[in-house]
Amino acid sequence: MYVLAPAQDAIRYETIKFHSGFGSDLPIYDQPPSPEVDAAWESLYEFALNKVPRNEAALMANKTYPILGEEDHYMIALDVFHELHCLNEMRKAMYPEYYPVTDEGIHTPHMRHCISSLRQSIACSADITPIVWQWSERSQAAKERSDVVHSCRDFQKLKSWAENHFVPLQQNMSVYIEDDLEIPTFR
Numbered sequence: 001m002y003v004l005a006p007a008q009d010a011i012r013y014e015t016i017k018f019h020s021g022f023g024s025d026l027p028i029y030d031q032p033p034s035p036e037v038d039a040a041w042e043s044l045y046e047f048a049l050n051k052v053p054r055n056e057a058a059l060m061a062n063k064t065y066p067i068l069g070e071e072d073h074y075m076i077a078l079d080v081f082h083e084l085h086c087l088n089e090m091r092k093a094m095y096p097e098y099y100p101v102t103d104e105g106i107h108t109p110h111m112r113h114c115i116s117s118l119r120q121s122i123a124c125s126a127d128i129t130p131i132v133w134q135w136s137e138r139s140q141a142a143k144e145r146s147d148v149v150h151s152c153r154d155f156q157k158l159k160s161w162a163e164n165h166f167v168p169l170q171q172n173m174s175v176y177i178e179d180d181l182e183i184p185t186f187r
Contacts (some may be wrong), residue, residue: 004059006052007078010161012154020147029091033098041088047162048081049170054181063183068171074181075171078162080155083121086114
C-alpha cells in the first residue's frame with residue numbers, strides 16, 4: 001500500500017560508512033558535552049516543523065491541522081526529526097552533571113515515549129546491513145565491526161526539503177480552526 005509522504009520526492013540513497021563510536025572514531029555527536037556538540041545535535045532537527053499544501057495533506061493517511069492564518073497549508077513534522085530530538089534528550093540524560101534536570105529527563109513519561117518511538121522506528125526501518133567480524137591483530141581475536149558501509153537515505157536532501165517547508169514559529173494550538181479536509185480511507 002502506498003501512502004503519500006510529503007517528502008517522498010526528497011528520498012535519495014547514498015552509501016555511507018558508519019563510525020564505530022569507539023576510540024578516535026567519534027563524530028561530533030558522540031563527543032562529550034560542549035556547546036559545539038549541542039549545536040551539532042540541534043542542527044540535525046532545526047527545521048523540524050513543516051507545512052504542506054492542502055492537496056498534499058489530503059493524500060496523507062492521517063489528518064493534520066491547518067496553519068493559523070495560512071489555512072491552505074497544514075502542519076507536519078518528519079518523524080526523523082522527532083527521533084533525533086528524542087535521541088538527543090536521551091544523550092543529555094547521560095550527563096546530569098552538565099545538563100540541568102528537566103521535565104524531559106530520564107525517568108519521565110516523555111523519555112518512555114522517546115524510547116518507544118525509537119524502538120518502533122528502528123523495527124519499521126529494519127536496516128539489514130550485515131555487521132561483520134574481522135580479525136584483529138592487536139586483540140588476537142575476531143572482533144565485531146559496526147563501522148561498515150550502509151545504504152542510507154540522503155539525510156542532507158531531507159534536511160533541505162524540511163528547510164524549504166519550514167514553519168518558523170509554532171502557532172497557538174489552543175485556537176480552533178474549522179477544517180473540512182477529507183482524508184481517504186486506506187485498506
